[in-house]
Amino acid sequence: MLQEIHSDRFFMGRLHHGDDLLEALHRACREWHIHLGRVTAIGAVQKATLGYYDQTLHTYQTIQLDRHLEIVQLTGNISVKDDKPFVHAHVTLSDASGRTYGGHLFPGTAVFACETVIESFRGPVFRRASDPITGLPLWQ
Ligand code: ZN
Helix, strand or coil, rough: CCCCCEEEEEEEEECCCCCCHHHHHHHHHHHHHCCEEEEEEEEEEEEEEEEEECCCCEEEEEECCCCCCCEEEEEEEEEEEEEEEEEEEEEEEEECCCCEEEECCCCCCCCEEEEEEEEEEECCCEEEECCCCCEEEEEE
C-alpha cells in the first residue's frame, strides 16, 4: 500500500494576483518538472470554487463562494494523471467572521495573494487512473 519516497527539492514563492490558484500550482509543477511531491499554501482568495464528492452518486458537487476569503490552509499532493503532473489539493478558507469552509480545490478560485511551498520527492511514479469502486482517479 505505502511506498518509500525521498525528499528531493523545495520550491517557495508567491503566486500572482488574479491567478487561478489550481492552475498556478499546475503551471509551477510543469515548469519545474515536479511529478511527485506535496504542496502547502496560505494567503487569500477573491472567490473560490470547492468540491464535495458525493459517494453515492460518484460525482462532485461544487460549492461556489463569491466572496473574499483567507486561505487558512491548503494542503495537497502531486502525482501523475494522463502523463502530466496533477495537483490534488484541499483547502480551508475563512470569512470576515472567522467562519470556515472547506473542500476539494477546483478551478475557479482566484488568488488575491498566496504564498506557497512545494516539496518534490524522488520515488516511484504515482499514476492516477479511474477506480471502479469509488469512481475517483486514484493511485494505481
Ligand atoms: Zn479531493
